[in-house]
Amino acid sequence: MVVQMIPMLCIYPLLKRTTRWPQIWLGFTINIGYVWSWLSIGDLSLFSFPLYTNLYMMGALWCWTMVYDTIYGCQDEEDDMTIGVRSTPMSIGSVIPASIFFAVVMVGLVFAAGVTSFHRETYFVFCIGGSSVFFIWKFATLDLNSEHSCWSFFIHNAFYLGFIVYVGLLVDYIRIIVGWY
Template sequence: MKPQNNDDKNKSITYNNWLDKLPPNLAPYAFLARVDKPIGTWLLFWPCAWGISMAAYNSGTSILETASMIALFGTGAIIMRGAGCTINDLWDRDIDNKVDRTKLRPITSGAITPKKAIAFLGLQLSAGLAVLTQLNAYSILLGACSLSLVVTYPLMKRITYWPQTVLGLAFNWGALLGWSAITGSLDYSVAGPLYAGGVCWTLVYDTIYAHQDKKDDIRAGVKSTALRFGERTPQWLTGFSTAFVGMTALAGYMNGQGLPFYLISVLGTASHLAWQLRTVNYNDTASCWSKFKSNTWAGAILWSGIVADYAISSTHALT
């Protein structure tokens, strides 16, 4: 992306992707919601899919009902990831212009005024509420509780070196919400370790992500686990990856998962994370971005083992 030569206060941006084909008055809002970078939506969606599918396996929920719930949560992930980005950019508009990677974001660049961004956020949250109200009463309340995390996360980089922990608490809330959407309550013996493991997973992938900006973050005066861990990042992330895999295995054990879960979800995810940590170069932006994006596949691998178990149990139920 780069600004074109333009004397207008709201600079015209060249995005160098399909956003350039959108009407000029719509493209900045699509950019604000990061619709051209779906990795964030996937990372928000996967814990939802894990929770829904493990609950469906546990309760014997029909394939149609399970698929409908996953589709509903997929829609919600798209909406709420975009809302989270808008909130983040509103809070960070005086920081983003100090970081090379973010200085052309629409609010800090002037392409969208804060007032218009707040109005856009209202539309996003209204759409998110419309999705949330399709769930049972317990899940509506549980989902509403996550909003405080979404709103406060961007502030954490100003006061702690552990903002990725708060991001993990927000991004993995779907593991809890997905379970309750199917069952109408929470089984903390399963959903608890699944959620905690997801938080550890977020600490892995978002620390890799944060290494892209560590030099700019120092100049801007903001904090991250990339700066906190420094040269010991490999050791820290090995520990969090081990915790993620261990918590996932515990959740599966408590849920009575079968062999496909352990072979695919546990061993497959562990292998993928080992590859990430073995090959990432924390001092190379392209390497960090590539490994960060590969977590789409980590989430998919974990989910595929749950789905395999669910499919086998459903087949047995029919016979």
């Protein structure tokens, strides 16, 4: 699967020279592993709940990439303009409202995935509550004029938000294995 991602990853830098929306491609490229994993083990029937669940999760992952990579791009905005590289932050102007929109959609899609896959309270507390608190904290403390703040937002998405969602899935899985209903 990783080998198949290489051409997709090679296209991304070229898109930064030809379009103002390279993050759209990056969202698909970075998260394609999720799709391949699902296709290798999942139920592919059109109207099954796993299909909808996985479409919701893929949409959530794409929105998440749009959030963190758009903020990440803000730290390079001046340099990008100087050398002619295009990016989403330069295209949308007001980055915060657009990023908040994608964050809200991401949380909503993770919620929808939880509902369609019959997760219980533990999933929603960690994944939805934790993600919401995380985004409120990060957007409240974000300074787009500070490279450090943009970098912190990016890194915390990887290490904190990813971990929060992972813990929510893990705790809910353990709940099922142990038989806590």
